[in-house]
Amino acid sequence: MPVSKKANGTIRMRDVAERAQVSRMTVSRALNSPESVNETLRNRVLEAVQELGYVHNHLARSLSSRRSNVIGLVLPSLENSIFSQTVKGISDVLRPLGYHLMVAESSDDPEDEEQVIAAFLAQRVGGLILHSTNHSPTAVRMLKASDTPVVENGDFPVDPVDMVVSYSNRAAAKAMTLHLARLGYKRIVFAGLAANPRAAERQRGFQDALAEIGQKSDRKHAVAVSRGFGGGTEAISYIEANVPDADALFCAGDVLAVGALLECDRRGWAVPDRLAIASFDDLDLMRHVSPAITSLRLPRYEIGRRSAQMILDRIEERTMPVTTIDLGFEIVQRASS
Amino acid sequence: MPVSKKANGTIRMRDVAERAQVSRMTVSRALNSPESVNETLRNRVLEAVQELGYVHNHLARSLSSRRSNVIGLVLPSLENSIFSQTVKGISDVLRPLGYHLMVAESSDDPEDEEQVIAAFLAQRVGGLILHSTNHSPTAVRMLKASDTPVVENGDFPVDPVDMVVSYSNRAAAKAMTLHLARLGYKRIVFAGLAANPRAAERQRGFQDALAEIGQKSDRKHAVAVSRGFGGGTEAISYIEANVPDADALFCAGDVLAVGALLECDRRGWAVPDRLAIASFDDLDLMRHVSPAITSLRLPRYEIGRRSAQMILDRIEERTMPVTTIDLGFEIVQRASS
DNA sequence: TTGTAGGCGTTATCAC
DNA sequence: GTGATAACGCCTACAA
Numbered sequence: 072m073p074v075s076k077k078a079n080g081t082i083r084m085r086d087v088a089e090r091a092q093v094s095r096m097t098v099s100r101a102l103n104s105p106e107s108v109n110e111t112l113r114n115r116v117l118e119a120v121q122e123l124g125y126v127h128n129h130l131a132r133s134l135s136s137r138r139s140n141v142i143g144l145v146l147p148s149l150e151n152s153i154f155s156q157t158v159k160g161i162s163d164v165l166r167p168l169g170y171h172l173m174v175a176e177s178s179d180d181p182e183d184e185e186q187v188i189a190a191f192l193a194q195r196v197g198g199l200i201l202h203s204t205n206h207s208p209t210a211v212r213m214l215k216a217s218d219t220p221v222v223e224n225g226d227f228p229v230d231p232v233d234m235v236v237s238y239s240n241r242a243a244a245k246a247m248t249l250h251l252a253r254l255g256y257k258r259i260v261f262a263g264l265a266a267n268p269r270a271a272e273r274q275r276g277f278q279d280a281l282a283e284i285g286q287k288s289d290r291k292h293a294v295a296v297s298r299g300f301g302g303g304t305e306a307i308s309y310i311e312a313n314v315p316d317a318d319a320l321f322c323a324g325d326v327l328a329v330g331a332l333l334e335c336d337r338r339g340w341a342v343p344d345r346l347a348i349a350s351f352d353d354l355d356l357m358r359h360v361s362p363a364i365t366s367l368r369l370p371r372y373e374i375g376r377r378s379a380q381m382i383l384d385r386i387e388e389r390t391m392p393v394t395t396i397d398l399g400f401e402i403v404q405r406a407s408s
Numbered sequence: 409m410p411v412s413k414k415a416n417g418t419i420r421m422r423d424v425a426e427r428a429q430v431s432r433m434t435v436s437r438a439l440n441s442p443e444s445v446n447e448t449l450r451n452r453v454l455e456a457v458q459e460l461g462y463v464h465n466h467l468a469r470s471l472s473s474r475r476s477n478v479i480g481l482v483l484p485s486l487e488n489s490i491f492s493q494t495v496k497g498i499s500d501v502l503r504p505l506g507y508h509l510m511v512a513e514s515s516d517d518p519e520d521e522e523q524v525i526a527a528f529l530a531q532r533v534g535g536l537i538l539h540s541t542n543h544s545p546t547a548v549r550m551l552k553a554s555d556t557p558v559v560e561n562g563d564f565p566v567d568p569v570d571m572v573v574s575y576s577n578r579a580a581a582k583a584m585t586l587h588l589a590r591l592g593y594k595r596i597v598f599a600g601l602a603a604n605p606r607a608a609e610r611q612r613g614f615q616d617a618l619a620e621i622g623q624k625s626d627r628k629h630a631v632a633v634s635r636g637f638g639g640g641t642e643a644i645s646y647i648e649a650n651v652p653d654a655d656a657l658f659c660a661g662d663v664l665a666v667g668a669l670l671e672c673d674r675r676g677w678a679v680p681d682r683l684a685i686a687s688f689d690d691l692d693l694m695r696h697v698s699p700a701i702t703s704l705r706l707p708r709y710e711i712g713r714r715s716a717q718m719i720l721d722r723i724e725e726r727t728m729p730v731t732t733i734d735l736g737f738e739i740v741q742r743a744s745s
Numbered sequence: 746t747t748g749t750a751g752g753c754g755t756t757a758t759c760a761c
Numbered sequence: 762g763t764g765a766t767a768a769c770g771c772c773t774a775c776a777a
Contacts, residue, residue, distance in 0.1 A: 083754055094764045099756060109762060124553050129530040130471045131754035134769050149495050155487035171527045173510035190508045193466040216461045300696040333696055359637040359670050420770060431748050446746060468770035471753050
């Protein structure tokens with residue numbers, strides 16, 4: 072089969088049009104709304120597309136139509152596997168409808184996030200899903216001015232940019248703390264992460280719970296540790312040095328909890344007899360370690376699905392969707408507490 | 409349906425130009441090559457940009473200039489934290505030069521990958537980094553016809569699309585197997601993953617090593633298990649049922665190895681005395697479990713860095729870079745073997 | 746150093 | 762159902 076190629080290499084719609092002996096508009100329609108084109112013509116067009124190896128230019132399409140089929144997602148980190156479920160939830164909605172997801176990383180730093188948001192807006196994405204709820208003023212201004220549908224995900228912002236789909240970090244942490252108290256633990260230590268706004272909310276929830284059960288808030292009972300498994304080790308060392316009579320450790324992150332468990336193992340501390348352990352977020356790993364770790368299961372997949380749906384509803388002007396959705400959480404009690 | 413639509417729509421370069429009392433070209437230049445514009449004018453332009461909240465339209469820019477500042481990355485999965493280092497390596501090169509990374513997922517399925525590649529090409533990305541080396545014929549044809557710089561990453565393909573930056577899965581697996589043999593292990597079992605081309609190469613390397621030390625290849629000594637921690641559990645069960653005298657287990661993936669270690673723990677099998685364990689890929693977790701797991705350290709960060717550099721070199725026509733780079737690997741011996 | 750003209754590849758719009 | 766024409770917002774090329 073003869074493959075003709077323009078001098079500059081790229082094949083355009085007009086080349087397809089010439090080959091199929093139709094106008095450019097017919098090619099455009101055959102590609103975008105096939106049912107609106109006579110079958111004979113449509114087939115001629117699609118054949119020409121195949122023969123020439125034509126690839127639709129979405130830049131030009133978006134520029135002209137003023138809409139894009141790309142949705143942007145901004146994650147604090149790609150290192151953290153808790154987000155993979157959210158990504159899957161989003162993709163499952165977008166893919167069948169011809170939209171595409173593009174992911175970028177913000178490092179949980181509002182400056183970085185601003186850069187990334189600016190880049191997405193410059194690309195004129197059709198919508199934006201942000202995990203962080205802590206944005207620079209400039210970022211917020213840009214987002215609002217752009218009229219781009221936005222969903223925030225990681226928590227309930229005090230002042231939402233637009234739509235929100237989340238669970239409450241504070242409520243979840245409070246519930247877990249009350250759960251531990253109900254199991255009889257008296258001196259619970261909370262291990263959080265510095266410079267992580269969601270971990271900070273979790274710490275507030277922890278304190279809410281202590282207040283509710285009438286326990287005096289002791290600063291010693293909350294500590295900020297590093298990210299990663301090492302943070303769990305730090306938490307255990309902290310307990311040994313500062314709260315030796317602690318009977319439970321509630322970690323703001325899953326990896327932390329595993330790190331802590333491994334450190335207990337190394338020291339020969341029995342879990343949960345010497346120290347109970349509970350975790351935020353229910354990674355697969357939580358049920359594979361021994362003892363399996365009690366944790367909060369969060370609706371990560373559903374958050375992705377609903378976020379994508381709300382964006383699409385807005386883009387396709389189907390409805391004026393509810394702007395804030397609380398998807399709750401669930402406590403999974405296991406052997407570690 | 410009454411949708412709130414801004415009276416004036418979006419702000420364009422011409423609006424900025426009017427406000428700053430210059431031509432559109434001066435605005436364009438002030439944004440793209442500031443040094444080529446008189447300081448006074450430049451400041452007037454940048455001021456107007458601020459005041460109007462103008463956001464550069466990269467769609468129009470790319471369409472007109474026929475170049476894009478977006479680089480696409482296709483990963484088999486976003487669930488796997490081994491890729492986060494590569495992402496960081498790429499970002500570290502791209503960001504300072506004004507390029508942006510967009511990530512998409514292929515599920516290690518050539519069909520899915522083809523879709524994702526088509527989407528990236530339709531967006532006319534400036535370059536593409538593919539972790540998989542196993543593409544559909546259509547995908548390869550599209551890539552080659554597009555003239556887009558491409559780097560493949562996950563292994564050395566038999567027939568590269570374009571550039572390659574990787575280590576050899578086969579060579580690495582062979583080296584680790586020889587290492588275990590040198591330590592005195594006589595009956596090594598290999599646990600791989602079904603439907604993962606890189607794991608298949610690793611199995612070949614395993615067999616290469618056995619052949620080299622003159623050990624008869626026994627089909628029983630290789631098994632395919634599921635992904636995730638559960639796969640490690642399966643591997644141990646397999647050994648108990650089929651190769652009870654095995655003295656070492658070499659896992660094609662890090663998560664597998666941890667799963668296996670945890671299962672040994674549960675069964676009371678001493679590691680490495682009853683069974684040694686070694687892993688492909690050196691996740692943080694490997695040195696935190698006890699015993700720490702012997703593993704292959706792969707140049708994930710460097711792979712990202714070099715890949716991005718090669719793409720940029722090609723885009724900016726700096727050089728005609730070497731097309732295949734082998735970054736090697738390293739064996740990290742720990743207590744588990 | 747700055748400006749003018751025209752084109753990048755597509756779609757919206759309005760005729761036919 | 763199909764086609765002609767004029768945008769979409771920017772940049773290349775050239776002129777001043």
